[in-house]
Amino acid sequence: AQKITQTQPGMFVQEKEAVTLDCTYDTSDPSYGLFWYKQPSSGEMIFLIYQGSYDQQNATEGRYSLNFQKARKSANLVISASQLGDSAMYFCAMRGTQGGKLIFGQGTELSVKP
């Protein structure tokens, strides 16, 4: 069975500093994808970044990067130069080759302090 674990219910970070949100996963699929989504207080789910299990390099999208450590089964999200608008819930998710559905973690609530 596939599982995503986010062990940090809440995080605080000072504006302009970097922050790492943890995500570990468990799967027996040989090929899979890992995703991060942002959910601000308005409720929409915003796709941030994607990492394929066979990608050689860590994914980056602007201020977002994914620290992918396959042997440790971790896919941490790094946000550089935090902004007040980064305050939101962040969800890690995985999709395997057995089906199209995303399996989500419980989320981490990030608060950026001015």
Added chain:
Amino acid sequence: DAGVIQSPRHEVTEMGQEVTLRCKPISGHNSLFWYRQTMMRGLELLIYFNNNVPIDDSGMPEDRFSAKMPNASFSTLKIQPSEPRDSAVYFCASSLGQGLGEQYFGPGTRLTVT
């Protein structure tokens, strides 16, 4: 391009009433997903379609829930009869193919059953 469109954005109904949620996926996307988000259970897949065909409906709670996708640009999720425990945010998402690519979410429908 328009993103995933959902309607209504908010729905308040009385227990026992029928509720129909609607979704228009991103043009060209051939996979469509219905998710439900609650505080207790987080985000979980209800059902997903590929090329208008239901592929995995194992997340549909019970016979009160049904989903259809009559064509590539429209899907409905129906609850009949509705119960207070159905109160949640229902998201529709779409993606290309059944592979490992990203899913794009609609704004969600916040359902309240009194």
